[in-house]
Amino acid sequence: GENVEQHPSTLSVQEGDSAVIKCTYSDSASNYFPWYKQELGKRPQLIIDIRSNVGEKKDQRIAVTLNKTAKHFSLHITETQPEDSAVYFCAASVATGGFKTIFGAGTRLFVKA
């Protein structure tokens, strides 16, 4: 089955700096890669996603890149703000008659003011 690895487990940056979180996946059939943000005590929420036919996608301060050949995808947050502090999960989805999402281990991001 699919396995998603995520690094780093913890990331601390100064406000205004950039943060990069990297993930790899194992199943070449995966074709959809969402990123979720989970604030303390809250449920995970989708922040951005990318499909396998696209190499990069940007939404304001957040961007995702995908390298299908290497099975790598990354989340980039620019101009970080304290409210970006949360746990971020990458995920890979395999469309097998329905979508089963496998999550990475999570990255705890701290943005220091």
Add this chain to the structure above:
Amino acid sequence: SAVISQKPSRDICQRGTSLTIQCQVDSQVTMMFWYRQQPGQSLTLIATANQGSEATYESGFVIDKFPISRPNLTFSTLTVSNMSPEDSSIYLCSVEVGRGGRTEAFFGQGTRLTVV
């Protein structure tokens, strides 16, 4: 989108007892997913609940320990049976709404279970 109501939000249970967690979705969905999230950890898929058939369990999870019901397309329950302290965790139900090749997972608010 999908709105999921999950209850209870938290419970403290004695070891050896069972707890049933309920999830209600505001729309009909084919599959519902049950996850476990240890504090500070990732989401581990327990099983996929299909309406009209038995749930599909992931490696390490068995029906006797985590029986699931899926009586209709908007509702599911997960029971944590014969609980031990190792079952203390947050349990979340989820549905995935697909549109135009994109799938977004929506989560219930979670059930924080403490077994004493």
